[in-house]
Each structure stands twice: as C-alpha cells, then as structure tokens.
Amino acid sequence: MDTTTSTDLETFRRATRTWLEANCPPEMRQPLRSEADICWGGRSFRFQSDAQRLWMQRMAERGWTVPTWPQAYGGGGLTHEQAAVLREEMAALQCRVPLQSFGIWMLGPALLKYGSEEQKRHYLTQIARGEIRWCQGYSEPNAGSDLASLATRAEVHDDHFVISGQKIWTSYADESDWIFCLVRTDTAKKHTGISFVLIDMASPGVSTRPIKLISGKSPFCETFFDQVKVPRTQLVGELNAGWTIAKYLLTHEREMIGAIAERQQPRPVGAVALEKIGRGADGRLDDAVLRAEIARFEVDEAAFRAWMKLVGEQARAGETMPAISSALKYYGAELNKRRWELMMAAGGSDALEWAGERSQEGVAARAWLRTKANSIEGGTSEVQLNVVAKRILGLPG
C-alpha cells in the first residue's frame, strides 16, 4: 500500500518537474509523428536521433523506464502514487514515453511474480535498460481463442528442452531478440501440460516469416522452431505450470491494449474535426451530426479514463479481480476503433489518402486500419465478453 504523504508527494513533484525540464531534450517533447518515433529498444533498434537515445538512457539510469519496479532490477522503486505524479508531470511537459516494450508491459510483471531471483536480476534489468526486445509466442495456427490447445512441443531432458513447432501472429518477431513462449511439455493433459519458457531468437533452429497486413505493413510473423535447444534455466516457474503464468501475463496484455489510446496520446478528435471542417456561424463545429457523435465519444472516453483510474486504485488496494482486465480490454479496444472511425469521418475523402507528403504517407488511414486489429489481438472482443459474462456477471457458461 502507498504510504507517501501529500507533502512528500509535493516535494517529489517539484523535484521531478525540475529534473524533467533539465533532462528531456526538446525534440523528445514533440508529439510522435508516426510509429517510427516509438523507442522499442533491443539489440538491433536504430535510434531516430541522438535525442531519442539520450532520453532513453537518462530515464533508464534513473529507473524511470519502469518506475515502480524495484531498484535491484533496474526500476525506480517508486510508489504507485509517485509513479502517477511522474506520468502527470511528463504529460504536462509533453515528454515522450522513453521506452515501450512487451518486456515492460507483459513479461516484466510475470517475471516479478513468477521468476527466480536470478531470472529477475538478469532479464528485468535488461528490459529496464532497453537492451533486449521481447516478443510473445502464444498463438498457433490451431490455438488462438482456445490457446490451451497449443501444440508446440518441448521434449524435456535433464538440463535442456528441445522445442519444435510453430507460432503465428508473433508481433515484431523479426525485430526481437528473445521470445517468451508457451510450449507443451505434457501431451496427456491440456492446461496442466503447458510450460512457460524464454528463448533467444538467435538460437539455431528459430526462424521467422513476416505476414503482410491490410495496412501494407508486416508487423507480425510466423515463427518456427526446429529442434531448438533451450537450457532448462530458461523455464519460468515450475514445469507444466505455465498456464497460470500465461493467464497472469494476459491480464497485463489486456490492460496494455485497453489503455492503448492513452499511451499513444493521439490528438483529440474534436480538435482534428475543427481543423478539417471549421466552425459554423454559431461558432461550433460545422457538422451537427458529427458534433453529436464526437460529444458522445468524448463523454464515453472520459468515463473510461475515470474507470481505469478507479480500477488502478482498487488494484493497489487489493480489491479488484483479474477478469476486470477483460472488461477494460474490450471497452478500450472498441473505443479506440470508434475514435479512428470519427477521425476518418472528420477528414472526409482526404483522410483515405494512402501515399504522398500531404498525408505523411497515409498516416491517418493506416492508423485507422490498424485499429481493426485491436478487437482481435490479446484475445477477441467476443472472448472478453464471455469472460465478463462468466466471471464478473456470474452468468452460466
């Protein structure tokens, strides 16, 4: 539980603001121009500028790439209240998030709960410093919503596993250094025959093949494992107990996707619409139908933010249930899709522009199409609604 007093918090806020003003390069206080401006870290990451590199390094040295993780694992050791102050001050100064990664959002929380001390010290510090980029090897061609049907097989030997099989939809597999992976270590049992292992993508026998999306990009891949030898020390938790870790990690993935719009700080829809359509004689947006839709959206968005804040407070007080992450994921994903439908409506036919300087190579149209996947990735909206019905509303399965 947080025990920081309000005086402590005020002192912390002032010191944080001073430090951010002195250390966040001006270039890192500009809105993201496109996805390419996001710093993902990793061995092969190419920084867009010296400012981007410096900003990540300075924040990592302070532990503020992962503010609430313990200092022993590269974190800032902040209380949740201090971390909220840091977020507020960064938002006020328009500082970019210095480092984003699946390691921070997904693997890190799972390792903090289930990893051995050695794994925490080794992997968490690398994540905090942005040295290793992780991808997620859960889905398979015949195991998506029914994830526990996964068939990637790990033969168990004394000090290693030999892994063979295929994953699919592995986001950024071709750019990642390591993968956290669910593998089958017992074929006789479904949920209790799964283990959670960490695999270096540079291991002999690992290969990837990109899959092209409707947006024209290839952000994810098929990932193949052909007799890949993996040391037993890379097993997280107990053998055959990976499903519990997998589910815990999924609650973090769902919260991450639910909060997607907040993290990427897009411009308000109303501001974009005013810029594109202009004001009528009464000074309001000159499109009454769109105006009403935007107003409805903004009210729902404000309610969602308030709900997320409430859930965060309840979680810190130990008063929430894991299934709430499904409700957040469902609503956040649907809201983000609505946001981009409105952005497109505001932009008219120009918004569909796919190439050229004026549209920055179709940045809006591509972002709109990308949101279509929000209600699939991390578990589909239908599956989240099933969870809400069963685990929150208590309806029969």
Ligand SMILES: Cc1cc2nc3c(=O)[nH]c(=O)nc-3n(C[C@H](O)[C@H](O)[C@H](O)COP(=O)(O)OP(=O)(O)OC[C@H]3O[C@@H](n4cnc5c(N)ncnc54)[C@H](O)[C@@H]3O)c2cc1C
């Ligand atoms: C952009 C993107 C990124 C992704 N990144 C990753 C990644 O990095 N790593 C990874 O492991 N996976 C990733 N995925 C995969 C994602 O987790 C799966 O696509 C998702 O779990 C759905 O599985 P599926 O595609 O096999 O669909 P299916 O499970 O085959 O579902 C097909 C349809 O049936 C519906 N359906 C299925 N079961 C039920 C049910 N019980 N009740 C009601 N409706 C149901 C679904 O809602 C859906 O509409 C990503 C997906 C996308 C789109």
